[in-house]
Amino acid sequence: MRVQPGAVVSITVTNVHKIFGPDPRQAFRRLQSGATRDDLRRSGHTAAVVDASFEVRDGEIFVIMGLSGSGKSTLVRTLNRLIEPTAGTVEIDGLDIGSLDGKALRALRAEKISMVFQHFALFPHRTVRENAAFGLEVRRIPKAERHERADEALARVGLDGWGDALPDELSGGMRQRVGLARALATEAGILLMDEAFSALDPLIKREMQEQLLDLQSELQRTIVFITHDLNEAMRLGDRIAVMRDGQIVQIGTAEEILQEPADDYVASFVQDVDRSRVLTAEGVMDQPVATIGAREGPAAAMRRMRELQVSALFVVGPQQRLMGTVDDEGVAKLLREKARTLDGALRREGLVTANPDAYLADLLLPCAETSLPLAVVDDRGTLRGVLPRATLLEALSRESANGPLAHDEDTVPANGTGTVDTAADPVPEVVADG
Numbered sequence: 001m002r003v004q005p006g007a008v009v010s011i012t013v014t015n016v017h018k019i020f021g022p023d024p025r026q027a028f029r030r031l032q033s034g035a036t037r038d039d040l041r042r043s044g045h046t047a048a049v050v051d052a053s054f055e056v057r058d059g060e061i062f063v064i065m066g067l068s069g070s071g072k073s074t075l076v077r078t079l080n081r082l083i084e085p086t087a088g089t090v091e092i093d094g095l096d097i098g099s100l101d102g103k104a105l106r107a108l109r110a111e112k113i114s115m116v117f118q119h120f121a122l123f124p125h126r127t128v129r130e131n132a133a134f135g136l137e138v139r140r141i142p143k144a145e146r147h148e149r150a151d152e153a154l155a156r157v158g159l160d161g162w163g164d165a166l167p168d169e170l171s172g173g174m175r176q177r178v179g180l181a182r183a184l185a186t187e188a189g190i191l192l193m194d195e196a197f198s199a200l201d202p203l204i205k206r207e208m209q210e211q212l213l214d215l216q217s218e219l220q221r222t223i224v225f226i227t228h229d230l231n232e233a234m235r236l237g238d239r240i241a242v243m244r245d246g247q248i249v250q251i252g253t254a255e256e257i258l259q260e261p262a263d264d265y266v267a268s269f270v271q272d273v274d275r276s277r278v279l280t281a282e283g284v285m286d287q288p289v290a291t292i293g294a295r296e297g298p299a300a301a302m303r304r305m306r307e308l309q310v311s312a313l314f315v316v317g318p319q320q321r322l323m324g325t326v327d328d329e330g331v332a333k334l335l336r337e338k339a340r341t342l343d344g345a346l347r348r349e350g351l352v353t354a355n356p357d358a359y360l361a362d363l364l365l366p367c368a369e370t371s372l373p374l375a376v377v378d379d380r381g382t383l384r385g386v387l388p389r390a391t392l393l394e395a396l397s398r399e400s401a402n403g404p405l406a407h408d409e410d411t412v413p414a415n416g417t418g419t420v421d422t423a424a425d426p427v428p429e430v431v432a433d434g
Contacts, residue, residue: 010190010222011056011079016088018074021045024086037245048074050246052088058189059220061212063237065227071246072226076192079224080113081105092190110139114183118195120175122167128154129163131178135186146185153185154178156215173204177211184215194226209235230269234258234278242266255283275396276361281354284395285376285385291316294323294342298334301326301342314375314383315346322375322383324348353377356384360396367392 019027019040027035027045037047049071056062064072077083079090081097090097092112100108114135122131129150130137136146151163157177167175176196183191197205209232216223227233233240234254241251242262250262258278261267290310292301294317301313305328312327323346330345337344352370354363356378367374373388 008058009055010058010093011062011224012089012091012094013052013054013075013079014089014091016049016052016075016078016090017047017086018049018071018078018083019045019047019086028086047246049078049085052248054241054248054251056222056224057238058222060238061216061223061225061236063225063227063233063240064243065230065233065237065240066243067228070243072228072243073194075243076194076224076226079192080109080115082115110135110186112188113190113192114186114188115192115194116176116179116183116196118199120167120172120179122175122178124167126166127163128159128165128167128170128178131167132163132181132185135182135188139186149185149187150181153181156184157181157211171204173200173208176200176208180208180212180215184219189222191221191223192226193223195228196225197232198227198229205232212236230273231277234273242269254278255280259283274361276364277359279360279395280356281358281360281363281374281376281387282356282384284360284391285356285387286373286391288314288316288320288375288383288386290314290386291320291383292326292342293317294346296342297340298331298342298345301331302328302335305331312372314386315342316383319380320383321381322351322353322377325351325372351375354387355379360392363387363392 017028017031019031021027021040021044024045027040027043027047030043031040031047031050037050040047052075054062064075066072074083078085079092081090081100085098092108095108097105097108123134126134129147132154133146133150136149141149147163151160154160154163154177157180159174159177159181162170162174167178170178176199179196197208200208212223213236215221225233225236227236237254239251239253240257241248242257243249244265250257250266252260255278257266258270258273258275261270290304290308290313292304292313292315294315304313305311312325314325315323317323325347326342326345327347330347331342334342334345350370350372352366352372352374354366354374354376356376363374367387367389373386373391375383376385376387378384
């Protein structure tokens with residue numbers, strides 16, 4: 001899921017700093033006056049978070065990623081005041097949580113925010129059901145109701161029937177599922193997940209990632225997910241904040257960070273990412289220029305092909321619904337027959353479509369099996385873009401020291417249309433201008 005800009009904001013973080021040491025306030029003033037983190041360190045202070053500002057939209061997975069010591073775990077704990085910021089504000093649904101007294105803060109944590117920790121944090125002497133129900137117990141929910149809700153949450157995470165077991169009877173992955181079930185049982189709108197899967201072996205970790213995405217598609221919670229694993233961040237995050245030395249250096253989608261890194265640090269961080277598993281059709285597609293309306297006739301289609309210097313067109317109906325394609329041979333036949341519509345030349349064979357959210361790795365084979373560019377079509381059948389073979393290969397190519405790998409001039413036309421028209425591709429492709 002991709003949460004669109006303009007969605008309701010659940011969390012607003014503004015100029016948050018967190019400094020540890022004997023006199024954090026004085027250290028903060030020094031930082032404001034131009035002192036560096038190293039300057040503060042020499043006086044016994046650690047600037048764990050420096051001037052962090054961001055918004056988390058309702059229903060998105062917002063990943064905060066960085067290496068060990070970057071400040072990400074400290075930052076996430078300021079969101080529910082497990083750690084008090086030295087300066088700055090955190091707002092939850094417009095409420096400045098720094099203004100809350102102890103009672104109101106406890107209510108916020110119990111009702112609006114749940115947290116999933118790296119090391120499970122389960123009570124060994126309590127059953128799985130009792131652990132999953134603990135947040136409800138704190139809120140004094142009657143026992144029967146909290147156990148019912150705990151069982152529902154356990155079923156959601158694949159632990160149906162394990163309610164009477166003790167934590168030491170479970171594997172590490174199952175114990176982490178209990179921690180997730182505990183967070184879900186409270187029905188809190190916000191989940192804070194601090195390195196929640198990092199202690200798991202790779203196979204179980206991937207299973208948990210898949211389960212989280214499945215749950216999110218159903219429940220639409222607002223999730224702040226902390227990780228040092230770049231691939232995990234790229235897989236889970238609707239948007240990602242990259243941290244270094246206590247500062248946020250870039251915020252963006254996985255594609256934005258991969259294709260437009262803010263600095264050399266981010267570029268080096270993402271250089272080994274499998275681009276085919278991050279980039280999507282929507283992120284690299286070209287605009288569908290070579291199109292013709294379904295109600296237009298053969299003469300208009302032939303004129304359009306000549307103007308664009310192409311041999312085929314996508315045919316679209318109302319609201320850009322994709323109907324099929326026509327080529328120059330079919331249109332020429334219609335003209336000889338003095339036909340007034342394109343119906344006699346309309347074809348769907350050879351037309352391969354892709355969903356906008358499809359990863360490029362899943363499009364390599366379909367792209368190789370067709371002479372046409374892939375048509376990027378949404379669930380309503382609307383033609384959103386096209387993905388020629390040259391565009392796909394360019395998106396997957398790694399950048400050299402001198403920039404993106406160059407194309408052979410005999411392969412890609414100088415007009416930048418993205419059409420591949422070589423002896424190896426005898427069937428003309430539909431043009432899609434960028």
